[in-house]
Amino acid sequence: MNPKEIFDLLKKEIGDGVLELVEKEHHDPFIIVTPEAIVETCLVLRDDEKTLFDYLVNLSGVDEKDKFIVVYHLFSLKHRYRIVLKVYLERENPHVPTVERVWRSANWHEREAYDMFGIVFDGHSDLRRILSPYDWEGYPLRKDYKMPEYYKGIKVPL
Amino acid sequence: MGLLNRLDDPYNIAPGIVLGTMEDLLNWGRARSDWYLQFGLACCAIEFMALNASHYDFMRFGCIPRTSPRQADFIIISGTVTLKMAERIKRLYEQMAEPKYVMAMGSCSICGGPYWKQGYHVLKGVDRIIPVDVYVPGCPPRPEAFFEGMMKLQDKIIKQKIFEKRARLAEEDAKLASQHNENNNIHLPTGWTEVK
Amino acid sequence: MSETKTFEIDFGKVYSERMRLNVGPQHPSTHGVLRLEVELEGEVVTDVVPHIGYLHRCFEKHAENVTYPQVIPYIDRMDYISSMNNELPYVMGMEKMLGIKVPEKVEYIRVICAELNRIANHQIAIATFGLDSGAFTPFLYYFRDREMIITLFEKLSGGRLLYNYFWIGGLMNDVYPTFAEDCLEIVKQVRKTNDEALELLMYNKIFIERTANIGILPADVAINYGCSGPVLRGSGVPYDLRKVEPYSIYDRFDFDVVVGKGEVGTVGDCWDRNIVRVREIYESCKIIEQAVAQMPKEPCDVRQAVPKRIKPPVGEFYAKAENPKGELGFYIISDGSPTPSRVRARATSFVNLSVLPEISKGYMIADLIMILGSLDIVLGEIDR
Numbered sequence: 001m002n003p004k005e006i007f008d009l010l011k012k013e014i015g016d017g018v019l020e021l022v023e024k025e026h027h028d029p030f031i032i033v034t035p036e037a038i039v040e041t042c043l044v045l046r047d048d049e050k051t052l053f054d055y056l057v058n059l060s061g062v063d064e065k066d067k068f069i070v071v072y073h074l075f076s077l078k079h080r081y082r083i084v085l086k087v088y089l090e091r092e093n094p095h096v097p098t099v100e101r102v103w104r105s106a107n108w109h110e111r112e113a114y115d116m117f118g119i120v121f122d123g124h125s126d127l128r129r130i131l132s133p134y135d136w137e138g139y140p141l142r143k144d145y146k147m148p149e150y151y152k153g154i155k156v157p158l
Numbered sequence: 159m160g161l162l163n164r165l166d167d168p169y170n171i172a173p174g175i176v177l178g179t180m181e182d183l184l185n186w187g188r189a190r191s192d193w194y195l196q197f198g199l200a201c202c203a204i205e206f207m208a209l210n211a212s213h214y215d216f217m218r219f220g221c222i223p224r225t226s227p228r229q230a231d232f233i234i235i236s237g238t239v240t241l242k243m244a245e246r247i248k249r250l251y252e253q254m255a256e257p258k259y260v261m262a263m264g265s266c267s268i269c270g271g272p273y274w275k276q277g278y279h280v281l282k283g284v285d286r287i288i289p290v291d292v293y294v295p296g297c298p299p300r301p302e303a304f305f306e307g308m309m310k311l312q313d314k315i316i317k318q319k320i321f322e323k324r325a326r327l328a329e330e331d332a333k334l335a336s337q338h339n340e341n342n343n344i345h346l347p348t349g350w351t352e353v354k
Numbered sequence: 355m356s357e358t359k360t361f362e363i364d365f366g367k368v369y370s371e372r373m374r375l376n377v378g379p380q381h382p383s384t385h386g387v388l389r390l391e392v393e394l395e396g397e398v399v400t401d402v403v404p405h406i407g408y409l410h411r412c413f414e415k416h417a418e419n420v421t422y423p424q425v426i427p428y429i430d431r432m433d434y435i436s437s438m439n440n441e442l443p444y445v446m447g448m449e450k451m452l453g454i455k456v457p458e459k460v461e462y463i464r465v466i467c468a469e470l471n472r473i474a475n476h477q478i479a480i481a482t483f484g485l486d487s488g489a490f491t492p493f494l495y496y497f498r499d500r501e502m503i504i505t506l507f508e509k510l511s512g513g514r515l516l517y518n519y520f521w522i523g524g525l526m527n528d529v530y531p532t533f534a535e536d537c538l539e540i541v542k543q544v545r546k547t548n549d550e551a552l553e554l555l556m557y558n559k560i561f562i563e564r565t566a567n568i569g570i571l572p573a574d575v576a577i578n579y580g581c582s583g584p585v586l587r588g589s590g591v592p593y594d595l596r597k598v599e600p601y602s603i604y605d606r607f608d609f610d611v612v613v614g615k616g617e618v619g620t621v622g623d624c625w626d627r628n629i630v631r632v633r634e635i636y637e638s639c640k641i642i643e644q645a646v647a648q649m650p651k652e653p654c655d656v657r658q659a660v661p662k663r664i665k666p667p668v669g670e671f672y673a674k675a676e677n678p679k680g681e682l683g684f685y686i687i688s689d690g691s692p693t694p695s696r697v698r699a700r701a702t703s704f705v706n707l708s709v710l711p712e713i714s715k716g717y718m719i720a721d722l723i724m725i726l727g728s729l730d731i732v733l734g735e736i737d738r
Contacts, residue, residue: 026451026669054577058672060685060698071685073672073700077577077591080598084672105580108708116414131407131737132279133242140278141414147278151241158274158282196382200409200734201434203386204478205515208504211497225382243387243408246379272427276415298515 003029006051006083013044030071030084035096038087042102045074045083052076053083056099059109061117063143068094068119089119098124116141181321188231188257189315195230195250196223199237202264205298206236214301219308227251232259232311235290238266238273239281251288257320261307262290265297272297372400375719379408383486383723386733388707390722397718402711409737417697422448422664423522425697430516432699433735436475438467438507439677441520444684446601447673448522451666451688454659460524461603462649463656466537467507467519469638469645473544474503475678476631476638483628483727484555487564492555499547502540506533523660528653534646541639548635556625556632565628566619569713569725573622579712580705583680584634585729588614588627595676607644609637624728631730634678665692677702679730699738703731 007021010031017037023029033041045053058073072085087096098121099106110121111130118139121127129136138145148156198206209216210223224230227250239247251260262284265271270282284290291314294307319326338344356372377390387408393401413432417425429444430437442464449456481496504514509530511519519526555561571581573589586593594611596604612633614626666688674683680702687696706729714725 024669026667026671028671056580057674057681058683058685058698058700060696060700062687062696062698073683073685077593103580104578104712105705105708108704129407131410133407140412145278147276152245154241154244154281154286156241156278156282158270195380197380199387201431201515204435207478208497208501211501212494213498213501223382227380238409238411240408240410242410243379246408250380272431273411273416276419277412278415279410279412300514 001050001079001081003031003083006045007031009048009050010041010044013048014041017041028082028084030086032086032088035087035089038085039097039099039102041085042072042099046102051081052078054078054103056103056105056109057082059099059106059113061113061119061141063117063141065143067091068117070096070113070119072099094119095122096120097122100124115139118142181319184320185316185318189312191220192231192259192311192315193222193224193229195227195233195254196225197233197236197250199235199239199243200266202236202266202298205301206234206263206304209301209304214305219305219312221308227253228255230254231257232261232291234261234263235267235284236263238271239284240279241281242279244281244287247284248287257318259291259311259315260284260288261292261294261311263294263304263307264299265295268293268295370396377722383727385482385727385731388726388731388733388736390726392719392722394719399714399717399719399722402714402722404707404710406707406733406736409733411738413699413738414697417694419693421692422666422694425694426520426522427516427518429699430518431734432701432738433677433679433682433703433732434515435478435732436471436678437516438464438471438519439475439675440682441517442468442602443673443675443682444686445520445522446675447671447684447686448664448666450673451669451671451686452522452661452664454523454661456524456659457654457656459528459650459654460656460659462645463525463529464520465602465604465607466642466645466649467510469641470503470506470537470540472638472678473635474500476635479631479678479730480551480555480628483724483730484561486723486727487561489555489558489561492551495547495551499540499544502543506536506540509536521657521660522664524658525656528656534649534651537642537646541642544635545639548632552632556629562618562625564721565624565724565728568624568717568721569728570620571622571709571713575712576622576709579709581680581709582705583677583702583730584627584630585680585706585709587612588630589622590614590616595674595681599674601675606648607641609640612637624724627728627730663692665690674700679703679732679735680706699735701735701738703729703733703735707731707736 003021010018014037017034019032021031045051053074053076055075055077057075060071062069062071068089068091070087075082089096098110110124113119114127115129115131116139262268267284270277270280273280274282292307292311294304296303358371361368373394375392375394377392379387379389389405391403392399413428416428426441429440433440477496477500481493484492508514511517511526571589573591576586576589590613592611592613597611612630614621614630619625668690670687672683672685674681682702683700685698686694689695714722
């Protein structure tokens with residue numbers, strides 16, 4: 001299957017939630033999906049006979065200047081094919097439904113995206129920080145993050 | 159040199175008799191059988207495991223790994239110390255019994271290592287929370303460099319004065335106490351140097 | 355979260371409740387700084403909550419502020435046991451992005467170094483697993499062989515553990531004259547030690563009693579959790595990136611994919627994951643022998659394709675390779691400047707560890723240590 005066929009299949013099943021297919025040079029081809037339709041899209045991709053994307057390889061957050069992006073890399077063990085999904089979120093209050101119940105590996109990936117960027121995943125069973133200490137303030141991987149001066153009395157910068 | 163080298167010293171009383179202080183004997187025993195806390199943080203810990211294996215045998219220094227800090231003599235901080243881990247290391251250090259020593263192995267525990275610039279979660283040097291005796295540089299340090307650090311630690315232990323600690327430090331204590339009372343405007347009747 | 359049960363027995367009342375125990379972060383068997391919060395009912399584990407982040411060194415933040423070649427030493431320090439394999443996907447992805455073709459000899463040297471590092475990694479994994487279960491001798495045998503491999507790497511790149519040897523477009527320097535003979539000697543010694551370890555450790559009755567039928571991971575659970583590497587192959591799924599999507603020159607070599615079959619116990623238990631690692635050492639030896647035979651022998655300038663200044667076009671890509679522990683991937687976004695805009699490392703051990711609460715319910719606490727050892731995690735990769 002090539003990206004165009006997958007996009008057509010999704011357009012037929014989901015309809016408006018799937019926005020467009022982007023195939024640029026030096027980019028892996030990706031499909032942009034709205035935040036409301038992401039869970040249904042993932043369920044279709046996982047269960048449909050022609051696609052069978054049963055392996056979530058990677059879920060990462062990205063900070064562009066004016067928006068947040070959540071990127072999903074999927075892989076199908078049977079058909080040996082890969083696809084990329086992207087969800088665009090606004091910067092002030094980023095919310096997106098969780099895909100934890102579709103693939104269990106999304107659990108820890110989403111916790112990390114929350115820890116590093118502050119993207120809130122609605123419906124997650126245990127959304128708290130995973131890599132930074134539990135009482136850390138701020139979201140470290142944002143482009144406008146400033147290193148704190150002191151943490152519990154220990155001086156942080158050099 | 160070591161205590162045993164003096165057994166054949168011709169300027170001594172007779173072969174087989176050594177004159178020395180009790181402190182010499184105790185320090186010799188302590189330096190040659192230092193038991194360390196088995197504690198590895200990051201990449202330097204793998205180098206430390208290779209040190210324990212048969213090629214660079216570390217046990218010939220008399221060092222055996224102990225799993226509990228209450229039974230250990232010294233702790234080797236091998237690897238990057240993060241802020242989340244810093245509190246736990248302080249607690250481990252406080253659980254060890256005196257006399258205890260700390261060896262900072264590797265560049266990360268000396269000054270933060272390659273993560274010094276944007277490391278928001280890295281402690282820039284473990285000597286910000288516990289006092290360090292020996293620094294062994296490298297990323298990771300070679301086993302030979304580590305052995306040199308160990309020998310320097312043994313030298314330090316042999317030269318340490320362990321008896322009559324209170325008498326030696328009493329003068330210093332009295333000076334510090336009077337300074338503290340000065341700073342905080344505490345005036346005791348003459349003849350007293352105790353700190354309130 | 356504790357429940358209390360009261361039973362009435364003939365000689366009076368008995369009162370029992372669940373207990374929360376902390377294993378780590380300082381513990382001889384947690385393979386690094388990992389904290390496990392275990393809920394126990396007597397000796398039986400009912401819940402495990404892993405707490406990570408004790409080695410979070412902010413690699414992704416550093417990667418956004420240095421140039422592309424300067425990211426490579428940080429990548430070394432992620433999975434610090436097999437550094438050459440870490441560098442390989444990043445370097446391959448960047449070369450695809452920039453459109454660089456490396457010389458033949460460079461490809462062969464990369465494959466040989468990656469396979470030697472795979473052997474070294476599996477040796478540590480099996481040695482420490484044996485140490486956890488009480489067997490001290492395989493640890494010493496494997497570390498003696500590992501010293502031979504590390505000495506070869508030291509002659510090649512100058513470092514014992516962390517190399518910075520693979521550069522974007524080539525290598526740091528060419529191999530020294532007796533490289534091929536050293537490789538073959540190492541392979542001979544490794545085969546001999548592996549045979550000894552099979553007899554001494556893997557088919558030992560006590561070891562089998564401790565690891566068979568423990569920590570059973572069914573194949574569909576493994577796929578849903580995203581596991582890869584020996585954890586997935588031990589459950590019977592023959593997924594190896596070197597065969598499924600061959601990268602570099604792996605399609606020129608003849609080797610098998612080792613899968614767990616449930617020889618002594620069920621498919622997907624701890625013993626299976628370990629026998630996959632032991633047998634993969636043999637497969638790596640085969641690859642090294644073939645590569646040494648096919649490698650061009652004359653000296654070559656390995657830096658001829660290294661670009662002076664790296665400024666990739668605007669774009670993004672996901673580069674992946676088969677690490678000894680599983681699939682390691684780098685998702686790199688470039689915005690046309692000499693420094694990357696985002697480098698996300700998809701680490702194998704991060705995903706493999708998330709399956710621990712699922713497979714350790716109902717076993718005893720000593721079995722929990724065995725299950726953790728069989729997953730083969732390294733905290734540098736989990737916390738990055």
